[in-house]
Amino acid sequence: MEGALRAKIPRLMTRYVYSFADGADAGRELLGGKGAGLAEMTALGIPVPTGFTVSTAACVEYMKNGRELPEGLEEEIDEHLGRLEEATGKRFGDSDDPLLVSVRSGAAVSMPGMMDSILNLGLNDVAAEGLARSTGNARFAYDAYRRLVQMYGEVVDGVDPHRFEDALDERKRARGVSQDVDLSADDLRELVGRFKELYREGTGREFAQDPRAQLERATRAVFDSWNTPRAQVYRRANEIPDDLGTAVNVVQMVFGNKGEDSGTGVCFTRDPSTGEAGIWGEFLVNAQGEDVVAGIRTPEPLDRMSGRLPEAYEQLADTLRRLEEHYREMQDVEFTVEEGQLYILQTRSGKRTAVAALRIAVEMVEEGLISREEAIARIEAAQLDQLLHPMIDPRAEYEAAAKGLNASPGAAKGRVALDADSAEERGKAGEDVILVRRETTPDDIHGLIQARGVLTAHGGMTSHAAVVARGMGKPCVAGCEALSIDLERRVASIGGRELTEEDMITIDGGSGDVILEDVDLVPPQINEDFETILGWADDVRRLKVRANADTPEDAAKAREFGAEGIGLCRTEHMFMAEDRLPHMRAMIMARGEEERRAALSELLPFQQEDFEGIFEAMAGCPVTIRLLDPPLHEFLPPLEEAESPEMAARIRALTEANPMLGTRGCRLGLLFPEIYTMQVQAIIRAALAVEERTGDAPLVEIMHPLVGFAEELRRLRELTLDTASAELEQAEREIEYLVGTMIELPRACVRADEIAAQADFFSFGTNDLTQTTLGFSRDDAEAGFLAHYLENDVLEDNPFATLDQSGVGDLMKLAIERARAVKPEIKLGICGEHGGDPKSVAFCHALGLDYVSCSPYRVPLARLAAAQAALSEAGVTAAAVGG
Amino acid sequence: MEGALRAKIPRLMTRYVYSFADGADAGRELLGGKGAGLAEMTALGIPVPTGFTVSTAACVEYMKNGRELPEGLEEEIDEHLGRLEEATGKRFGDSDDPLLVSVRSGAAVSMPGMMDSILNLGLNDVAAEGLARSTGNARFAYDAYRRLVQMYGEVVDGVDPHRFEDALDERKRARGVSQDVDLSADDLRELVGRFKELYREGTGREFAQDPRAQLERATRAVFDSWNTPRAQVYRRANEIPDDLGTAVNVVQMVFGNKGEDSGTGVCFTRDPSTGEAGIWGEFLVNAQGEDVVAGIRTPEPLDRMSGRLPEAYEQLADTLRRLEEHYREMQDVEFTVEEGQLYILQTRSGKRTAVAALRIAVEMVEEGLISREEAIARIEAAQLDQLLHPMIDPRAEYEAAAKGLNASPGAAKGRVALDADSAEERGKAGEDVILVRRETTPDDIHGLIQARGVLTAHGGMTSHAAVVARGMGKPCVAGCEALSIDLERRVASIGGRELTEEDMITIDGGSGDVILEDVDLVPPQINEDFETILGWADDVRRLKVRANADTPEDAAKAREFGAEGIGLCRTEHMFMAEDRLPHMRAMIMARGEEERRAALSELLPFQQEDFEGIFEAMAGCPVTIRLLDPPLHEFLPPLEEAESPEMAARIRALTEANPMLGTRGCRLGLLFPEIYTMQVQAIIRAALAVEERTGDAPLVEIMHPLVGFAEELRRLRELTLDTASAELEQAEREIEYLVGTMIELPRACVRADEIAAQADFFSFGTNDLTQTTLGFSRDDAEAGFLAHYLENDVLEDNPFATLDQSGVGDLMKLAIERARAVKPEIKLGICGEHGGDPKSVAFCHALGLDYVSCSPYRVPLARLAAAQAALSEAGVTAAAVGG
Numbered sequence A, B: 001m002e003g004a005l006r007a008k009i010p011r012l013m014t015r016y017v018y019s020f021a022d023g024a025d026a027g028r029e030l031l032g033g034k035g036a037g038l039a040e041m042t043a044l045g046i047p048v049p050t051g052f053t054v055s056t057a058a059c060v061e062y063m064k065n066g067r068e069l070p071e072g073l074e075e076e077i078d079e080h081l082g083r084l085e086e087a088t089g090k091r092f093g094d095s096d097d098p099l100l101v102s103v104r105s106g107a108a109v110s111m112p113g114m115m116d117s118i119l120n121l122g123l124n125d126v127a128a129e130g131l132a133r134s135t136g137n138a139r140f141a142y143d144a145y146r147r148l149v150q151m152y153g154e155v156v157d158g159v160d161p162h163r164f165e166d167a168l169d170e171r172k173r174a175r176g177v178s179q180d181v182d183l184s185a186d187d188l189r190e191l192v193g194r195f196k197e198l199y200r201e202g203t204g205r206e207f208a209q210d211p212r213a214q215l216e217r218a219t220r221a222v223f224d225s226w227n228t229p230r231a232q233v234y235r236r237a238n239e240i241p242d243d244l245g246t247a248v249n250v251v252q253m254v255f256g257n258k259g260e261d262s263g264t265g266v267c268f269t270r271d272p273s274t275g276e277a278g279i280w281g282e283f284l285v286n287a288q289g290e291d292v293v294a295g296i297r298t299p300e301p302l303d304r305m306s307g308r309l310p311e312a313y314e315q316l317a318d319t320l321r322r323l324e325e326h327y328r329e330m331q332d333v334e335f336t337v338e339e340g341q342l343y344i345l346q347t348r349s350g351k352r353t354a355v356a357a358l359r360i361a362v363e364m365v366e367e368g369l370i371s372r373e374e375a376i377a378r379i380e381a382a383q384l385d386q387l388l389h390p391m392i393d394p395r396a397e398y399e400a401a402a403k404g405l406n407a408s409p410g411a412a413k414g415r416v417a418l419d420a421d422s423a424e425e426r427g428k429a430g431e432d433v434i435l436v437r438r439e440t441t442p443d444d445i446h447g448l449i450q451a452r453g454v455l456t457a458h459g460g461m462t463s464h465a466a467v468v469a470r471g472m473g474k475p476c477v478a479g480c481e482a483l484s485i486d487l488e489r490r491v492a493s494i495g496g497r498e499l500t501e502e503d504m505i506t507i508d509g510g511s512g513d514v515i516l517e518d519v520d521l522v523p524p525q526i527n528e529d530f531e532t533i534l535g536w537a538d539d540v541r542r543l544k545v546r547a548n549a550d551t552p553e554d555a556a557k558a559r560e561f562g563a564e565g566i567g568l569c570r571t572e573h574m575f576m577a578e579d580r581l582p583h584m585r586a587m588i589m590a591r592g593e594e595e596r597r598a599a600l601s602e603l604l605p606f607q608q609e610d611f612e613g614i615f616e617a618m619a620g621c622p623v624t625i626r627l628l629d630p631p632l633h634e635f636l637p638p639l640e641e642a643e644s645p646e647m648a649a650r651i652r653a654l655t656e657a658n659p660m661l662g663t664r665g666c667r668l669g670l671l672f673p674e675i676y677t678m679q680v681q682a683i684i685r686a687a688l689a690v691e692e693r694t695g696d697a698p699l700v701e702i703m704h705p706l707v708g709f710a711e712e713l714r715r716l717r718e719l720t721l722d723t724a725s726a727e728l729e730q731a732e733r734e735i736e737y738l739v740g741t742m743i744e745l746p747r748a749c750v751r752a753d754e755i756a757a758q759a760d761f762f763s764f765g766t767n768d769l770t771q772t773t774l775g776f777s778r779d780d781a782e783a784g785f786l787a788h789y790l791e792n793d794v795l796e797d798n799p800f801a802t803l804d805q806s807g808v809g810d811l812m813k814l815a816i817e818r819a820r821a822v823k824p825e826i827k828l829g830i831c832g833e834h835g836g837d838p839k840s841v842a843f844c845h846a847l848g849l850d851y852v853s854c855s856p857y858r859v860p861l862a863r864l865a866a867a868q869a870a871l872s873e874a875g876v877t878a879a880a881v882g883g
Helices: A002-007 A028-044 A056-064 A073-088 A125-135 A138-157 A161-175 A185-203 A211-225 A229-238 A289-294 A302-308 A310-327 A354-366 A372-378 A381-388 A420-428 A442-450 A464-472 A528-540 A552-560 A581-589 A593-617 A645-654 A666-671 A673-694 A710-731 A746-750 A752-756 A766-774 A785-791 A805-822 A838-847 A856-873 B002-007 B028-043 B056-064 B073-088 B125-135 B138-157 B161-175 B185-203 B211-225 B229-238 B289-294 B302-308 B310-327 B354-366 B372-378 B381-388 B420-428 B442-450 B464-472 B528-540 B552-560 B581-589 B593-617 B645-654 B666-671 B673-694 B710-731 B746-750 B752-756 B766-774 B785-791 B805-822 B838-847 B856-873
Strands: A017-019 A051-054 A101-107 A117-121 A246-252 A263-270 A277-285 A331-338 A341-349 A405-408 A411-417 A433-437 A453-456 A476-478 A483-486 A491-494 A497-499 A504-508 A513-515 A544-548 A566-570 A622-626 A699-704 A737-743 A761-764 A827-830 A851-854 B017-019 B051-054 B101-107 B117-121 B246-252 B263-270 B277-285 B331-338 B341-349 B405-408 B411-417 B433-437 B453-456 B476-478 B483-486 B491-494 B497-499 B504-508 B513-515 B544-548 B566-570 B622-626 B699-704 B737-743 B761-764 B827-830 B851-854
Touching: A017 A028, A017 A073, A028 A051, A028 A056, A028 A101, A028 A246, A028 A310, A028 A341, A051 A073, A056 A211, A056 A246, A073 A211, A073 A246, A101 A211, A117 A138, A117 A211, A125 A138, A138 A161, A138 A185, A138 A211, A161 A185, A211 A246, A263 A302, A263 A310, A277 A302, A277 A310, A302 A310, A310 A331, A310 A341, A354 A372, A354 A381, A354 A528, A372 A528, A372 A856, A381 A838, A381 A856, A405 A464, A411 A420, A411 A453, A420 A433, A420 A442, A433 A442, A433 A483, A433 A504, A442 A464, A442 B645, A453 A464, A453 A504, A464 A476, A464 A785, A476 A504, A528 A856, A544 A552, A544 A856, A552 A593, A552 A856, A566 A851, A581 A593, A581 A645, A593 A622, A593 A673, A645 B442, A666 A673, A666 A710, A666 B785, A673 A699, A673 A710, A673 A737, A699 A710, A699 A761, A710 A737, A710 A752, A737 A746, A737 A752, A746 A752, A746 A766, A746 A805, A746 B766, A746 B805, A752 A761, A752 A805, A761 A805, A766 A805, A766 B746, A766 B766, A785 B666, A805 A838, A805 B746, A838 A856, A851 A856, B017 B028, B017 B073, B028 B051, B028 B056, B028 B101, B028 B246, B028 B341, B051 B073, B056 B211, B056 B246, B073 B211, B073 B246, B101 B211, B117 B138, B117 B211, B125 B138, B138 B161, B138 B185, B138 B211, B161 B185, B211 B246, B263 B302, B263 B310, B277 B302, B302 B310, B310 B331, B310 B341, B354 B372, B354 B381, B354 B528, B372 B528, B372 B856, B381 B838, B381 B856, B405 B464, B411 B420, B411 B453, B420 B433, B420 B442, B433 B442, B433 B483, B433 B504, B442 B464, B453 B464, B453 B504, B464 B476, B476 B504, B528 B856, B544 B552, B544 B856, B552 B593, B552 B856, B566 B851, B581 B593, B581 B645, B593 B622, B593 B673, B666 B673, B666 B710, B673 B699, B673 B710, B673 B737, B699 B710, B699 B761, B710 B737, B710 B752, B737 B746, B737 B752, B746 B752, B746 B766, B746 B805, B752 B761, B752 B805, B761 B805, B766 B805, B805 B838, B838 B856, B851 B856
Parallel strands: A411 A433, A433 A453, A453 A476, A544 A566, A544 A851, A566 A622, A622 A699, A699 A737, A737 A761, A761 A827, A827 A851, B411 B433, B433 B453, B453 B476, B544 B566, B544 B851, B566 B622, B622 B699, B699 B737, B737 B761, B761 B827, B827 B851
Antiparallel strands: A017 A051, A051 A246, A101 A117, A101 A246, A263 A277, A263 A331, A331 A341, A405 A476, A411 A504, A483 A491, A491 A497, A504 A513, B017 B051, B051 B246, B101 B117, B101 B246, B263 B277, B263 B331, B331 B341, B405 B476, B411 B504, B483 B491, B491 B497, B504 B513
């Protein structure tokens, strides 16, 4: 990128400034995303405000020269300002109709921590009067002026913003009003005076009355914001070179409040909620954007504009059509009409609901606007997650009492529980509860586990509650500031209404809505557009997609969602049911191999029955069965509930300091070979029975967990083959099956060559591999230091949700290289939860795995992500649209 | 090896048999170790019995041809048998003085599971009479015959040996005697008849009377033993090719019981206990080796032989001198004199005590027999371990009541504790106890921890007790079969004496001795020879050796043992002392940063004082200080002992499912930066104070534990540098210090490149790296499945004692490559317990580390092992001596 950038700067006669009218070919690297977009629209003949861009090259020089503006830059800016005055017919600082501009940063890649924009630049004591005159609205003019002083003071000169806020509050108190809008033009004029005083106190300087000086200092402030700590951290994390620099856009301000032939609005080229084609938006006659924000007036539906401003409306409709055709994507457009003249202030790819995204993609293909491949590439896999959780019934009528952050998708309802202990107790007793807290801490985990969802008053998308809820797949609305809690009286209050712990609420973690009533929910559902896109996706993906499923019901659900097999069938849940647990416990309590075998023989028919159900549901597809994995103490009650002194002694003996690293997985199989023998017998008998019954032989893959040494697998493979052969011999039948292992320990990755020699397949167990590679106990980390790491940007992503590619992923790469070196035909898959995470699926594609396996509800996401990975490899990605 | 072997076999005229007299150049690959040794001695003119070797090439052909002896082999054997009869003047099956031979296996590498030897081959009904006649000892002749039938039946034909033992016992009962030696010649003659019957019943064949047939079948049996499962497992584990094959040695039997001019004995060229130069041994006139074993007669000191058999003695003395000169190593020699003629039956490098090994090595250098480098190479580092544990005072007089396996080195004494609960209780109360059990299980761990040592009746070197005791560095005598325990009466009995739990015993884990009294112990000590060897070692080693030491006392001890710095100073123990713990707890209980800082400021002077003591003890040497590592709950009491409800809540909140993978190490430093800030302040202040006081500035290395992500270390490095700079600025002084990290997570190895950019040094924490790489919780594994793995050969070595080179070691290699690629000058060390394990030290040398660090008592071992590694690299290894 850097090279490309340098190549674009002529060496001898450097040019730093491009007007929108002549920048169309300068490119994104030099003009930044915003500047390039404005130049592009200008070239298309779309009406945008006049202006110019100070290029990133100027910023680079500025930083190189110890924060000195490069030679010649000021002259170039002066020249472009002159042209701007000429084009607009307005003058900086004019007492009648002054030229005002906004100054906006705009790097090639958008980035947090950068200065956003300063509006109304050019206002001074004289121009404010001029603006009052030209708009006929003195209140608006002085409000704009006081905002400029405040923003400029804060952003350019670092004056404490609270001082301005306090002065505003003081003024409102003095006037006996509570809202900004209740202040009069005179109040605001006086406030400008007070703000200028505060500016002088904070900086030791007068607020600059020279618009040219304002512009120069604002330009420097944009350049300086390139190096804020937050921007630096972001660049480091995203490997963006430090010396790209940012551009500065200087744009003519236009005003929609100059009378009945003016106005302002926001619109979309399609309905962002449903995806329905057709212009959709809102507008206000004789108003500025701030009016909408301040809530003084309610905007009108856009179609009414055709009556009020017919010419501008027609021009707008035409522009929207051209923009969508040009960008071949649904656009989100801001516009202003100043005295009949339409200005497009901004266009960008429009945000939309998952449902809309699907419909738009499908319809654009039908319209011939985009290809199927592009349609697939444009769906955000993560967004589809919304459709795969319970949602509020679309037919339900309700009013949201408050809104918070949409911190973890899905909707949930239940009675209010104000602390974790009561949430746990009531949840365990079978009551549906929503945990409602000021914020959650690791101490609240037990309550979170039992709650249907969580609602907090404080904290953002990476707050403890948000991170933990996403980890658990529970709906969460966080940072709902309308919520307050009085624990002494045990009431919560939301938007003025008090709730006791008897009250029912519903939360929508997809929208952030909090509803103080019992609203109907619908289970996850896939509509026709979704099916269409997924069908297209299946045609292009290379990765197979399987599901993790332990029961015939899950297996059936997985098939429905398009799973092509089971990548992980855990067998331990089969021992937990009421009719099985006593036998399992008898097995664990056995005083020797013989007693153990007796108990196991009771369990065998149950196992066989379960396997038969799963094989039938997955008829003809591969099914990977993992032999018993968890430590045995998980099948015994807690110590206090031991049924006998012997059981208490056994529980004590089985207690481990770190069960995650203890006697589990294949270690159990080597200590008690009779357990795995029973399981293999049950698998083979079930396969024979299903084949006989249905004629469809299941493709059985027997998987040994937690192998670290080839010798472990060599012995267990031998046990498996011996047991299976004996069964088949006795039945006088043949059946195909594979024997393989989970790769879930760093040692297994390192010695994948030796282990591959004993295995027909590997399945990367990235949950445990993440735990061991990073030394993060998931139980402890997600509720503890990991939440802190995510909140404080030590880590970008939760490594249990999105695969840690440079750590865990690098070990996987090593494992694959070493395994394929000795056994090129080895089958490779992944069955950790990462198998359903879109970013991780793309990585698995790049690694060359044969399949991913994930929970049934994530199968559609994985199908889409796998297709996107294949397309991305072929160069088809979501089109980059300026904004 | 295979290639070399094939090259030695002429392709057209294959020769399979070599007489000792013409095999000197055939080499070890073809003749095996034993055959090559006999041929070598023959060539030196040393009197050995006549005989020949059937080469490994014959074995290879045999296996290739589906267990058919190769063509021409029988003819060659016949020819050599003829020559043997000629040379000895005796004939196979002769009724006067028959030729008898032994048949012994002998591969190039000695290996468990192979057939050992069959003696007295050639005996049949006629020859037994002949042997009786020629030795004048019918009892001996028939005892030899019945042993042949038994051994041949068992080894060649797989007859159940218990059947022979039962028949022997029956005969003794019938005769009313208890010892074999009380049976008469007639008894034994009858027993031969009974044994031949048993042979017939077991095989359906008569015992072969033709010596030639006996020899052929014994040869096949040796060949077949190459493929016993145990031998196959051993070869797989040691990467010995399966197609090397074994040789077969056929050696003339000689008899020391042919009259007063005959005899037998065993001798050493130096005293194996003390190392003193001079012949040392025992002999018996008119006796066979079996007489010594059976304990009928007590052997005489060797020097008396000069009076009884002066010519043979002189010849023996001369031979011993020549053997030691030839092999340049202390020899352990078996000899027989038959009618005045000396035969050396075997010579091999003699086993010796650690003290003797050192003296012999030093004196051989003084005698000019070997070089200093060879002396160093020959000391077994592991054996020296004996000298580094408490030992029984050499001046103490005592009698061992029983002997068991020397399972874990060192001596210990204490009162008997018959179960783990009482051992724990009494040990905690301050009593010295020895845990005495039939065997131990994981349930006994709490007792093992509190005992001084452990004694078991059952189990071998890899039994639970042995493995766990070695892990804990506690003395252990295992498998002491003279021990029985009656838990109901709460008494143990050893060799007929009853012990209550009041009785004191002493165990010597180095010798296996069990002594039923209180014997004086001496602390570990290093003698002059040891110092001499270590001095030489220091001259050749490349690796530096540091110690892990947390206190000034440990630091002083480490210096004494030759440590060149501290590689790991843990700071957590400093918070455990009575005067510090309350402040530490206050810090943990603090309700915010301010309270936490207040508690930390109380701890600072203590930390500073500790560091000053350590810096002074290590004057001028580098000291690596690890900042706080363990999870905070380790500083709080158990939940039941919480001092307040708040503390109980905190304990609950800090409880983790897997503390090993939880909130510890640098994660604490990022959650509570003020803790590390305080520690860095204490370190810098201590360094300044010590420099001011002594003029010697310590070389401080500040180490951040458990780093997995470069970003963690980047932030903590910044904190460290900022804190240190502030301290130095305030003191207006300068001091050099490094900032680095432990590498103890697989992710840190994989991303060592990024982490190296933030680090001046790496120290591999192989304890935790082993836990995470293998997924073995040390607490759980060593007492649990790992013991099972070691007992059942799933693993060869305990990976917590000897570094898992192909797993953990491979990750270390990767880390070093990646780190040095970005920072070639980075300092690299190891501070896990492997730093004191000789095999692991050699691996660290090969990895190119700068230093190893281990517990003070292991420093001498590490110095020696480091020298041996350097010598081995230069091609100097302990001389391979046949045996």
